[in-house]
Amino acid sequence: MTLESQTATVGPSSGSAPGLQATGTNRASSSGATRSLAVSVIVPVFNERHLVGASLARLLKIQDPVISRLQVIVVDDCSSDGSWDIVAALAQADPRVLTLRHNRNLGKGAAIRTGLERADGDVTVVHDADLEYNPADIPDLVRPFVLEGADAVFGSRYLAAPYRRALGYRHSLMNRALTSVSNWVTDLDLTDVETCYKAVRTRLLKSIPIRNNDFRIEVELATKLAKRRARVFEVPIRYLPRSYREGKKIGFRDGLLAIGALVHFLFVDDLYKDDQYGSPLLRQPERTRRFLCWLGDTLRPIAGDRVLEIGAGIGTLTEQFIPRESYLASDIDPVYLDYLRAYSLGKPYLDVRHIDVSNAADFEELDGRFDTVLIVNVLAQVPDEHVALENVKRALEVGGRVVVLVPQHSALYGTLDETLERRRRYSRDGLQTALEGAGFQVERIFDFNGVSVPGWWLNGRVLKRRTFSRVQLKLLDMAMPLLKRVDHLLPFGGLSLIAVARRVN
Numbered sequence: 001m002t003l004e005s006q007t008a009t010v011g012p013s014s015g016s017a018p019g020l021q022a023t024g025t026n027r028a029s030s031s032g033a034t035r036s037l038a039v040s041v042i043v044p045v046f047n048e049r050h051l052v053g054a055s056l057a058r059l060l061k062i063q064d065p066v067i068s069r070l071q072v073i074v075v076d077d078c079s080s081d082g083s084w085d086i087v088a089a090l091a092q093a094d095p096r097v098l099t100l101r102h103n104r105n106l107g108k109g110a111a112i113r114t115g116l117e118r119a120d121g122d123v124t125v126v127h128d129a130d131l132e133y134n135p136a137d138i139p140d141l142v143r144p145f146v147l148e149g150a151d152a153v154f155g156s157r158y159l160a161a162p163y164r165r166a167l168g169y170r171h172s173l174m175n176r177a178l179t180s181v182s183n184w185v186t187d188l189d190l191t192d193v194e195t196c197y198k199a200v201r202t203r204l205l206k207s208i209p210i211r212n213n214d215f216r217i218e219v220e221l222a223t224k225l226a227k228r229r230a231r232v233f234e235v236p237i238r239y240l241p242r243s244y245r246e247g248k249k250i251g252f253r254d255g256l257l258a259i260g261a262l263v264h265f266l267f268v269d270d271l272y273k274d275d276q277y278g279s280p281l282l283r284q285p286e287r288t289r290r291f292l293c294w295l296g297d298t299l300r301p302i303a304g305d306r307v308l309e310i311g312a313g314i315g316t317l318t319e320q321f322i323p324r325e326s327y328l329a330s331d332i333d334p335v336y337l338d339y340l341r342a343y344s345l346g347k348p349y350l351d352v353r354h355i356d357v358s359n360a361a362d363f364e365e366l367d368g369r370f371d372t373v374l375i376v377n378v379l380a381q382v383p384d385e386h387v388a389l390e391n392v393k394r395a396l397e398v399g400g401r402v403v404v405l406v407p408q409h410s411a412l413y414g415t416l417d418e419t420l421e422r423r424r425r426y427s428r429d430g431l432q433t434a435l436e437g438a439g440f441q442v443e444r445i446f447d448f449n450g451v452s453v454p455g456w457w458l459n460g461r462v463l464k465r466r467t468f469s470r471v472q473l474k475l476l477d478m479a480m481p482l483l484k485r486v487d488h489l490l491p492f493g494g495l496s497l498i499a500v501a502r503r504v505n
Contacts, residue, residue, distance in 0.1 A: 039121045062135055076099065078105040155196075289477065310375040326349050399502060409493065452476070
């Protein structure tokens with residue numbers, strides 16, 4: 001157990017502190033002024049030749065100031081009834097339409113995965129090829145992204161609206177039962193988890209691994225968005241149901257499969273695709289809330305009133321430090337930045353921007369603005385620690401403090417560090433030399449989290465693992481109230497070192 005805080009054919013798998021400018025921030029308008037977004041609409045199609053033409057025609061008629069550009073991606077899931085000929089002809093007539101085709105039938109989830117690869121809008125919406133859903137509701141799905149900083153918006157067939165069609169009672173009862181089970185798993189108070197109309201920020205959606213090929217994708221997305229702490233909204237939509245005689249495809253069996261999927265995702269976390277930022281491993285500590293609170297309790301008394309956090313991720317430490325006079329949370333991962341910007345809404349003291357600690361240009365507007373800089377598990381990854389510390393020093397006022405957490409013990413360097421793209425682990429003397437070489441006066445350096453040293457050694461050096469098991473993390477977090485009390489009694493140093501150093505000139 002261990003922790004450190006931190007037209008084509010396709011085959012089957014084919015802000016700133018006071019005084020700072022707003023450059024780098026991306027707040028949604030709180031005044032109600034309309035900002036427009038580019039929207040990608042993925043339309044899975046399977047044997048819908050009687051409806052797909054009319055459905056796409058309605059979709060292409062959307063005109064609303066909230067949508068700056070419309071991209072329609074039609075994915076034909078190996079239709080055999082002539083649907084492909086209809087969508088291909090439509091694509092020839094309208095350049096906004098991109099057509100893709102599976103060479104065998106794979107299912108709705110697979111079609112969405114295929115279409116998502118080509119989506120380039122700010123927001124991606126899923127639209128069925130039949131006429132059950134009205135595309136005129138799509139602008140309403142987009143508005144919460146503009147006005148409320150939403151990460152995802154679901155169109156609900158059951159929310160209060162000026163009017164709605166009375167739906168089939170038995171079908172609605174099953175849907176509500178499934179939604180209730182989903183809500184218990186996700187702790188989201190949704191009214192319609194099985195809705196087709198799910199709009200998600202494209203970068204966020206692309207970062208989520210979608211595993212199910214069938215209708216289970218609906219509960220999979222809801223569960224993973226909840227576990228990713230996404231800001232999920234609902235808006236009322238219109239719905240014109242069709243009968244099974246008319247071609248409705250989802251049935252009772254799909255409901256049972258969805259419940260099975262919910263049980264699966266209750267226990268299994270599969271939330272991040274592999275990326276250049278090492279997200280799957282970096283985000284595993286999100287499950288260890290007690291550990292993160294211990295880290296926050298350790299660092300919070302050191303922080304001042306004007307704080308810059310380097311490498312904030314999705315704000316697991318940020319939320320423990322605010323409110324402050326001003327707080328600037330930064331990262332380089334665009335998905336994390338999207339989350340932080342949405343999280344900052346309603347918090348006038350919290351700003352967000354992209355800051356690469358190795359890039360001096362990112363610090364040009366930050367000279368002397370802060371009394372504290374937090375840099376947690378970042379310094380070991382940068383190519384030149386001296387350049388990074390010089391940039392951090394620039395952002396501090398004279399007398400301001402930098403609080404640095406780095407991994408300790410070079411003998412522990414192993415596969416886990418390689419996965420995190422760490423270049424080094426530190427010794428106490430090495431960390432002090434690096435800080436003093438950048439012109440800081442070191443006030444103190446102390447060990448943190450010695451209880452995780454055996455687990456890190458076992459997983460990274462002996463077993464050569466590149467991730468932690470869920471069981472290990474759960475057991476560690478359960479034992480954390482006791483472990484943190486005995487941490488200082490251990491005969492070996494901490495898995496991490498924390499240094500507090502002051503800018504003297």
